[in-house]
Structure formats: structure tokens, C-alpha cells
Amino acid sequence: MGLMATKPRRAPRRTEALSRDVIVKAAIEILDAEGEDALTLRALTVRLTTGYGAIYHHVADRGDLLAAATDDVVARLLADLVADAEPRQAPRALALGLFDAIVAHPWVGAQLNREPWRPALLDIYERVSEQLQALGVPDRALSDSASVLVSYILGVAGQNAANARALAASKMDRSAFLATVAARWSRLDPVKYPSVYKARTHLREHNDRQQFLVGVDVILAGIETVNRAGARPA
Amino acid sequence: MGLMATKPRRAPRRTEALSRDVIVKAAIEILDAEGEDALTLRALTVRLTTGYGAIYHHVADRGDLLAAATDDVVARLLADLVADAEPRQAPRALALGLFDAIVAHPWVGAQLNREPWRPALLDIYERVSEQLQALGVPDRALSDSASVLVSYILGVAGQNAANARALAASKMDRSAFLATVAARWSRLDPVKYPSVYKARTHLREHNDRQQFLVGVDVILAGIETVNRAGARPA
DNA sequence: GCCACGAATGGATCGTCGCTCCAAACCTGT
DNA sequence: ACAGGTTTGGAGCGACGATCCATTCGTGGC
Numbered sequence: 001m002g003l004m005a006t007k008p009r010r011a012p013r014r015t016e017a018l019s020r021d022v023i024v025k026a027a028i029e030i031l032d033a034e035g036e037d038a039l040t041l042r043a044l045t046v047r048l049t050t051g052y053g054a055i056y057h058h059v060a061d062r063g064d065l066l067a068a069a070t071d072d073v074v075a076r077l078l079a080d081l082v083a084d085a086e087p088r089q090a091p092r093a094l095a096l097g098l099f100d101a102i103v104a105h106p107w108v109g110a111q112l113n114r115e116p117w118r119p120a121l122l123d124i125y126e127r128v129s130e131q132l133q134a135l136g137v138p139d140r141a142l143s144d145s146a147s148v149l150v151s152y153i154l155g156v157a158g159q160n161a162a163n164a165r166a167l168a169a170s171k172m173d174r175s176a177f178l179a180t181v182a183a184r185w186s187r188l189d190p191v192k193y194p195s196v197y198k199a200r201t202h203l204r205e206h207n208d209r210q211q212f213l214v215g216v217d218v219i220l221a222g223i224e225t226v227n228r229a230g231a232r233p234a
Numbered sequence: 235m236g237l238m239a240t241k242p243r244r245a246p247r248r249t250e251a252l253s254r255d256v257i258v259k260a261a262i263e264i265l266d267a268e269g270e271d272a273l274t275l276r277a278l279t280v281r282l283t284t285g286y287g288a289i290y291h292h293v294a295d296r297g298d299l300l301a302a303a304t305d306d307v308v309a310r311l312l313a314d315l316v317a318d319a320e321p322r323q324a325p326r327a328l329a330l331g332l333f334d335a336i337v338a339h340p341w342v343g344a345q346l347n348r349e350p351w352r353p354a355l356l357d358i359y360e361r362v363s364e365q366l367q368a369l370g371v372p373d374r375a376l377s378d379s380a381s382v383l384v385s386y387i388l389g390v391a392g393q394n395a396a397n398a399r400a401l402a403a404s405k406m407d408r409s410a411f412l413a414t415v416a417a418r419w420s421r422l423d424p425v426k427y428p429s430v431y432k433a434r435t436h437l438r439e440h441n442d443r444q445q446f447l448v449g450v451d452v453i454l455a456g457i458e459t460v461n462r463a464g465a466r467p468a
Numbered sequence: 469g470c471c472a473c474g475a476a477t478g479g480a481t482c483g484t485c486g487c488t489c490c491a492a493a494c495c496t497g498t
Numbered sequence: 499a500c501a502g503g504t505t506t507g508g509a510g511c512g513a514c515g516a517t518c519c520a521t522t523c524g525t526g527g528c
Contacts (some may be wrong), residue, residue: 005415018505039484051507052487058505062486113347113392117400117415121428122422129429143433148449155389158347181351188356195363196356199377215382218264221463222456229455240488252476275515285514317523354469 018050020058024068028105033070033207035059036107036161039066070111074120077101077102078127090131094215095153098124099209102157106164109157116154125150135220138227145223156212235439254282254292258302262339263302269402270341270395273300301352304345308354311335324365329387329450333443336391340398343391350388359384369454372461382407386453390446444458 016022026047030039039060045051059065082099102109112121129146137145167177182203190197250256260281264273275296279285293299316333324330336343363380371379401411416437424431 040484042484045507051509053489053508054506061261113389114396115400115477116393117418118395122427126427126429129433131428141437142429144445144448145452146429147384147445148452151389151393151449152386152453153389154392155385155387158392159350159385160386162348162350166349184351193356193360195360195367195376195380198373199363202377211378211381212252213376215385218379218382218460219386219453220454220456221459222363222452222454225455226452274513276513279478285480287479287518288477457510 018048018054018058020068023048023055023058024065024072027065028069028072031104031107035225036066036110037165037168039107063115066107066111067115067120070108071118071120073101073105073108074112074123086133087134087136090134091128091149091220092213092216094127094131095149096152096209096213099156099212102160103209105163109161111160112163113154113158116163121150121154124153131221139225141223141227145227148223149216149219152215156215160208243404252282252288252292254302256280257289257292258299258457261299262306263333263346266339266343266461269399270300270344271402280316297349298343300345301349301354304342305352305354307335307339307342308346308357312357320364321368321370323367325362325383325454326447326450328361328365329383330443330447332387333390336394337443340395343388344399347388347392347395355384355388358387366457371457375457375461379461382457383450383453386449390449394442 013146023044026044027039029046032045039062041052041055046080048055059068077097081094108120114123125146128149129142132145132149133139133142167174170177170180172180185196185200185203188200190198257278260278261273264277264281268338273296275286275289279287282289293302311331313330316367342354359380362383365377366383367373367376367378401408404411404414406414416434418435419434422431422434
């Protein structure tokens with residue numbers, strides 16, 4: 001075996017140590033920049049200039065990584081959202097903070113829906129419960145009330161994630177995409193879909209964030225009404 | 235070229251004609267029996283004893299197939315749900331019908347969340363709008379009100395789909411799975427999660443269906459309250 | 469009666485994915 | 499110096515969705 005001068009030595013080791021945290025941060029950057037489908041283990045190895053083994057040494061699997069990224073974003077958000085002094089505004093502020101975070105990171109919305117038992121959603125549920133309790137919701141109605149609000153937030157989060165995915169897949173910019181959607185709605189049969197058809201004119205002035213807030217207000221009003229009226233009939 | 239007596243003839247053609255509808259029905263059967271991950275094109279070719287080409291001739295791609303299956307289930311459901319004469323009960327009946335359908339076909343919940351612009355959800359939105367209108371919700375508040383309810387339903391649907399996926403992945407039966415979940419909740423830190431911890435005792439007597447209905451009532455009460463109180467301040 | 473042509477079909481094949489596995493490289497204590 | 503454990507890099511596996519093309523069927527024109 002003579003000239004093995006240039007035998008394919010394996011690549012040198014990374015200088016900075018790898019860690020679960022470094023990997024999660026890199027994952028978040030990929031997710032935010034290119035969407036959830038872009039987070040592949042191969043893309044991660046390229047970005048971190050490492051191999052699969054190194055990553056799987058710190059992370060169980062892709063699901064674990066997505067969950068860790070979601071927990072990270074949600075935990076940071078909840079930490080930043082200091083409790084509003086005004087109890088009546090507190091749930092709104094919390095909900096709006098979640099909404100904004102999910103708009104900024106649509107993949108978080110998808111993940112919360114995919115695995116609702118992970119810490120991220122538990123934290124959210126806990127915070128919502130506390131604020132509803134501070135608002136005067138009786139203990140016996142707390143878990144039901146919190147569930148309604150959390151389910152609503154999850155629903156909106158999921159739709160937001162779906163829209164972001166569709167936008168990314170269409171490879172158009174935001175305004176062109178919205179125009180396409182509006183055009184498709186206008187082509188709907190007004191006989192089969194009278195309500196949807198009527199709503200299409202509002203599409204231009206439509207504001208997702210404001211509509212979300214209206215929904216929160218409706219639910220808060222409903223919680224109040226139900227607990228005031230139905231004060232334990234039994 | 236002597237003895238080609240047993241040259242590998244391709245398999246004979248199917249006798250009954252293939253069609254988009256036959257394929258969709260087969261997909262629904264697989265989805266109901268084995269969950270959404272089990273719907274692979276290979277499984278479909280086996281079940282239909284055919285090849286990929288035949289399927290892709292009738293169906294654009296896997297997403298198209300899932301959407302078609304969802305549209306089929308939802309359309310059948312909405313057709314069966316004849317309008318309740320009593321307007322106050324109509325939205326509840328609709329919501330409950332959707333809930334039951336999604337419990338029976340958890341993959342429908344996931345798909346509604348994944349692609350909320352497809353006909354299935356449009357139909358749902360339309361029906362909800364009609365019934366809210368019949369209930370006396372003013373036109374200007376219709377789209378917002380319908381959105382809240384639909385988003386809530388979507389949120390619950392998504393959680394249900396997630397639970398079904400987790401149950402299937404765990405390969406346990408339903409009661410063993412619930413016991414595992416309850417055990418995990420009991421191990422939560424009561425200091426960090428006081429509200430969740432308090433709610434754990436209700437887990438035994440917990441009824442998803444009833445909780446869903448409570449949520450619907452809360453939202454309906456909220457819609458009514460908001461529209462009574464805020465009668466156009468401007 | 470036959471043939472030509474489009475529609476329908478079966479299956480080999482491709483590229484990509486998540487993940488496993490193992491040897492190489494590194495670290496640490498003795 | 500060296501042994502044992504930890505961390506790293508990357509070849510390779512099986513499964514997936516999707517494409518592609520040769521084959522086969524059905525059918526309308528002559």
C-alpha cells in the first residue's frame with residue numbers, strides 16, 4: 001500500500017463545544033428563516049458543520065428538537081410578559097403576546113397543536129388559569145374556562161401556521177399571496193356560500209390581530225356571563 | 235432468444251375500474267383503521283392491488299388525497315345534520331356533530347387544521363354563519379362571531395387529533411394510556427403548576443365531550459353579551 | 469372488422485428524509 | 499503514559515413521496 005499520503009482523513013473536530021442549547025438555537029434560526037419543513041437534520045449538520053451522531057448525542061429525535069425549540073420560545077415569551085397590574089387587561093395582554101409570538105414564529109403554532117402535552121402549553125395553561133382566577137372566576141369553573149381560552153388560542157395558532165406554510169410554499173411575497181387568496185374567494189359560488197361571499201368584501205380591511213382580540217373578548221365576556229348567571233343552580 | 239416461456243409478464247389488470255372515489259374510500263378506511271401515518275401510497279397500492287401510476291392518475295398527490303377524504307367525511311356529516319328547528323340549539327347540535335365526527339375520525343381534525351382553506355372548513359364556516367344569523371347575531375358581527383366559534387372548534391379538533399396520534403403511537407389501549415397521562419400529571423410540581431395540579435383530581439371524571447360543549451356555551455353567551463352591550467357605540 | 473390513439477395501469481427508479489451505528493478523536497483521572 | 503468514558507463525524511439503511519415510461523385497455527373513425 002504505497003502512496004496513501006492523501007488518504008481521506010476525517011474532517012477535524014469542531015472547535016467550540018456542541019451542546020443541546022447550541023443545537024436548539026440553530027434549529028430556531030432555521031425554523032424562523034425558512035419554515036418548519038426546512039428543519040432537516042441534514043440542514044442542521046451543515047449549519048453546525050458536524051455530523052448526525054453529534055446531534056443525536058444531545059437530542060433524542062426531530063420531535064424532541066422541535067419541542068425543545070418551542071419550549072424555548074414560549075418560556076422566553078412568558079418570562080418577558082410581566083404580569084399586568086390591571087387584572088381585566090392581563091388575559092388580553094397574555095393572549096396578544098402569544099398571538100404576536102406565533103405570528104413571528106408560525107412553526108410554534110403548529111408544534112403546540114401537534115404535541116399539546118409538552119411543557120410549553122402547560123405553562124400557557126397555567127398562566128391563563130392564574131389570570132382568570134385573579135379576574136374572579138370561581139374555582140369550580142376555572143379549568144373549563146381556561147380550556148376554552150387555550151383551545152381558542154390553539155385554533156388560531158394552527159390556522160396561522162397553516163397560512164405561513166401556504167405562503168412559504170407559494171413562493172410569492174405576502175401581498176401577492178393575499179391577492180391570490182382574495183381572488184379565489186371572489187370566485188366562490190354566492191348561492192352555495194352566501195355568508196362567506198358576503199364576508200369577502202371585508203377581506204381588504206381584515207386584520208387578523210384585531211379579529212383575534214375580538215375573539216378573546218367574546219370568550220372573556222362569555223366566561224363572565226356564564227359564571228354570573230349560572231351561580232350553581234344545584 | 236430461446237426459452238422465454240416464463241418471461242416475467244406484468245401482473246394482469248384489475249377487473250373493477252379504478253376511480254378517484256374508490257381511491258378516496260380506500261384511503262378513508264386506512265385512515266380510520268390505522269391512523270394518519272398509516273396512509274402511505276405503498277399501503278394504498280397494496281390495498282387496491284395496483285401501482286403508483288394508477289393512483290397518481292386520479293389524484294394529484296398525498297395532500298390532495300387527504301383533503302379529498304376530509305371533504306368527503308365533512309360533506310356527509312353536514313348533509314346528515316339537518317337543520318334543527320330550534321335556533322338556540324342549532325349551533326350546539328352542529329358543534330357536537332362536528333366533535334363526534336372528529337372523535338371518530340381524528341385525522342379529520344388534523345387535516346382541517348393543516349389546510350383550513352379547503353372546502354371542508356368553508357362548508358363548516360358557512361353553516362356556523364347561517365345558524366348564528368338565525369340566532370339573531372347582527373350582520374356586522376357575523377364574521378367575527380363565526381370565526382371565534384370555528385377557531386375554537388379547530389383548536390379542540392387539533393388537540394383531539396394529537397391525542398389520537400399519541401394513543402396510536404403508545405400502542406396501549408385507551409384506559410392504560412389515560413392512566414399513564416394521569417400519572418404524568420400527578421408528578422408535576424405543585425409549586426410551578428398550581429392550577430394544573432389542582433385540576434388533576436378532576437381528570438378521572440373528565441369528559442372531553444362535555445367540556446367541549448361548555449366551551450361552545452361560553453362562546454355563544456359571549457357573542458350574545460357582546461352584541462347586546464356594545465350596540466355600536468360610534 | 470380493424471386500426472390508431474388517448475386514457476388507464478403497473479412497477480422500476482429517483483432523491484430525500486429520519487435515524488442507526490461504529491470508528492475516530494478527544495478528555496480526564498490516575 | 500495509558501485506560502475508560504464521552505463526544506464527534508459520517509457511511510449506510512429502510513421508508514417515504516413522487517416521477518417516468520412501457521404496456522394494456524377502450525373506443526370512435528373509416
